[in-house]
Structures are given as C-alpha cells and as structure tokens.
Amino acid sequence: MASPVGGWICIRCGFHGQPMKVTKGSFGVELLLWLFFCLPGLIYSIWRLTSRYDACPSCLAPSSMIPANSPEGQRLLAMHQASTPSPPTPDMPK
C-alpha cells in the first residue's frame, strides 16, 4: 500500500513507523508440499500469498496500523507523545 505522509501509527501500542508484511505459514512447509505433492503445494502457496497482511512491527497486531495523518492517527500520536517520558529538566537540583 502507498505510504501516507507522516507514516503509520499502531492503534494498539502507538508504534510510529512503517507496517511490516507478514506472511502466514512457513517456506519450509511450502517447499515440502511442492516437492512431494504438486497440487497441495500450489494451494498452500496461494493461501500464503492471499493471507499476507500488514502488521505492527512492534506488537505484531494485524491490521492495527493506521495513517498517522488521519484524525485518529493525530490523536494517537499526541497521546503517545504526551505519555513518553520527557528528558529530566534540571530545574530541581538536589
């Protein structure tokens, strides 16, 4: 998918960045199926390709990334920026 200006933000954990493509199943199983039975291998390959989804690289939640420049994305961004600890201010010496 096209990347929006400002990237993506995760609605689950607030991760700000690019979503990650996740492919279900394993390449090993796919190879094994192809080697021994042609048709199940084909079905397995199609299933893997069609079930690919975008997930958050931080919490791995599927379809949890929304454009950061959307109203909801802006709200999440502000919320997570407020909750992240700011560097200590040297106004209270001990």
Ligand SMILES: [Zn+2]
């Ligand atoms: Zn996340």
